[in-house]
Amino acid sequence: MPRTSNLYPADFRDQLIPVARTGRSVESLARKFETCAATIMGRLRQTRIDGGVRDDGPTNLEREEMTRLRREIRQFRMKSDILSKGRQFRAIDGVDGPANGIALCQCGSVKSCT
DSSP states (O other): OOOSSOSSOHHHHHHHHHHHHTTOOHHHHHHHHTOOHHHHHHHHHHHHHHHTSOOSSOOHHHHHHHHHHHHHHHHHHHHHHHHHHHHHHHHHHOSSSOBTTEEEOTTSOEEEOO
């Protein structure tokens, strides 16, 4: 599962990109800023994707949209589950009273009315 927070502040990451574009090696930047070289390379890659230089991955805007849509899908599924459970209880209770000798107790549990 991905991390929910960034380890480095946004201004630090933003300062790293222009320095990396000056031609310094990623390894020397990693030593200087005490970060992992893979972090710097990933940040450079994402900047190139966002800038339109590369097209082998989603941009930050596309990532945010996918996250928002996944959240909406999760919410719709939860609502659908809640509604289907409500329909099940209505089918058990019936419109005019208990059906098949089964009713809901005041506490919400299903009991047999025999």
